[in-house]
Amino acid sequence: MRLGVSPDTFPPRGHEAKRLSIVDAAAGVFCREGFAGANIDLIAAEAGVSRQTVYNHHGDKEKLFIAVVRDLTERCNAGIFATIATFPDQPGNLEQDLIGFAVRLNQNCICNRDGKFLRKLIQTEGERYPELFAEWREQGPGRTWPALAARFARLAYGGYLAIEDPDVAARQFLGLVNAELQTTFMLGGTPREDEVVQSATNGVRTFLRAFGKRPAPAGVKKQATLASA
Amino acid sequence: MRLGVSPDTFPPRGHEAKRLSIVDAAAGVFCREGFAGANIDLIAAEAGVSRQTVYNHHGDKEKLFIAVVRDLTERCNAGIFATIATFPDQPGNLEQDLIGFAVRLNQNCICNRDGKFLRKLIQTEGERYPELFAEWREQGPGRTWPALAARFARLAYGGYLAIEDPDVAARQFLGLVNAELQTTFMLGGTPREDEVVQSATNGVRTFLRAFGKRPAPAGVKKQATLASA
DNA sequence: ACAAATTTAGACAGCCTTGTCCAAATCGTC
DNA sequence: GACGATTTGGACAAGGCTGTCTAAATTTGT
Numbered sequence: 001m002r003l004g005v006s007p008d009t010f011p012p013r014g015h016e017a018k019r020l021s022i023v024d025a026a027a028g029v030f031c032r033e034g035f036a037g038a039n040i041d042l043i044a045a046e047a048g049v050s051r052q053t054v055y056n057h058h059g060d061k062e063k064l065f066i067a068v069v070r071d072l073t074e075r076c077n078a079g080i081f082a083t084i085a086t087f088p089d090q091p092g093n094l095e096q097d098l099i100g101f102a103v104r105l106n107q108n109c110i111c112n113r114d115g116k117f118l119r120k121l122i123q124t125e126g127e128r129y130p131e132l133f134a135e136w137r138e139q140g141p142g143r144t145w146p147a148l149a150a151r152f153a154r155l156a157y158g159g160y161l162a163i164e165d166p167d168v169a170a171r172q173f174l175g176l177v178n179a180e181l182q183t184t185f186m187l188g189g190t191p192r193e194d195e196v197v198q199s200a201t202n203g204v205r206t207f208l209r210a211f212g213k214r215p216a217p218a219g220v221k222k223q224a225t226l227a228s229a
Numbered sequence: 230m231r232l233g234v235s236p237d238t239f240p241p242r243g244h245e246a247k248r249l250s251i252v253d254a255a256a257g258v259f260c261r262e263g264f265a266g267a268n269i270d271l272i273a274a275e276a277g278v279s280r281q282t283v284y285n286h287h288g289d290k291e292k293l294f295i296a297v298v299r300d301l302t303e304r305c306n307a308g309i310f311a312t313i314a315t316f317p318d319q320p321g322n323l324e325q326d327l328i329g330f331a332v333r334l335n336q337n338c339i340c341n342r343d344g345k346f347l348r349k350l351i352q353t354e355g356e357r358y359p360e361l362f363a364e365w366r367e368q369g370p371g372r373t374w375p376a377l378a379a380r381f382a383r384l385a386y387g388g389y390l391a392i393e394d395p396d397v398a399a400r401q402f403l404g405l406v407n408a409e410l411q412t413t414f415m416l417g418g419t420p421r422e423d424e425v426v427q428s429a430t431n432g433v434r435t436f437l438r439a440f441g442k443r444p445a446p447a448g449v450k451k452q453a454t455l456a457s458a
Numbered sequence: 459a460c461a462a463a464t465t466t467a468g469a470c471a472g473c474c475t476t477g478t479c480c481a482a483a484t485c486g487t488c
Numbered sequence: 489g490a491c492g493a494t495t496t497g498g499a500c501a502a503g504g505c506t507g508t509c510t511a512a513a514t515t516t517g518t
Contacts, residue, residue, distance in 0.1 A: 015494075034353060037265030040476070050496045055477070119415070124263060124353045126416040133416060141412050168431050171408040175432075179404030180397070183370050186348070187355040187362055202397050203404075209439035243516090244464075269506070279466045284507070
């Protein structure tokens, strides 16, 4: 094991800074080692903090774990909603716009540090903390998926897509644009950017083969940009 | 011969039977508790065997873990290949046949005990044993995905599908038919049969909207059933 | 039924981990 | 510079786990 704490050696200044540093370090260690294998001494070392400080801030290991999951869920959700806000409601080039959106979603929410950690914690410890992860499920997929579905519904209403069930379309969209990244995700790896772009491109093309309409939507006049929210 | 293995309380008879029983019990415990949290005493108890016998058979915890992964990989692969052998090469009703195939694949290989366990072990411990899981990757996805792609290529060659890249199509097929099961898989759950059927049905419909051709393939005469393997 | 191989239960050492306690050092703020 | 709050590091008890060892019991093959 590397006890030579290279990256986080500078003692964080301030009370709140220490708290954050602890939660951050704990996220990494819990992910690498699992809850049972995680070592409070190691977390303290990686946080640049003494063990006692960890206990001062979080009480015990389980409370620390819960704080980590809450934190990650919150940050990931924020990222996902921010990215959904960039969904192409009035696309210029629908294919390019959807590909760009899919790539942003992957890079900013799924492949980044928080996304990777949260995913792994859910996979590894989800069964042990039913209520905690039920909460994640409600706050996470339970809110983001409908939000995404609403965007697809809007595209359909605007005549850009021919979909019957926006919820199904949203889930299939995600399934398609991630189709080529599954093995990498499984093993906890981070796909290279070109792999993300490749998978998104292939996924969006197939999505549009299934649900796309001709470029000029029939019977629906392009309205002036009134509502944008 | 009472093989009454209901909860796992009856001591298994015979040398090989014990070995299998140990690996089986270990799979369950490793999955529930993770490698670090897994307890040899508990594994022995669930296998209906004394702790010393576990050590006699497998040496130490890490060797036992490796044996578990090897075992699961082997059994899962066998199941996947057996299921791929039921792929509809000469479909009567393409949609129904593909849905049936997707459901079989899910029920026999992904949602069953072995599949669930192997998936979880890869997710949780994959990073800790790079060579072991590299082996899985070669033996698993590295062999099954091309096999599935070959079946899609055959359907395309037979005029049933319009796909350019069979490998991409195979991955997207899997992504689509599992699109609605992702959250359940994440949390380690087992989807109900009707959920599997639902997801497969929606997935196959979208797949065929993207890649399907008219029911009567043009320019390709239906040949007598010669090769079926 | 007998001999060899295997299994069992229990004890045991060695190690690691969590969580607590405390006195000294440090920090932040006035 | 001084004071209160926070942090530090080290010691510590209690408990858990792995892996080994033993002698007795059991199973297996013949």
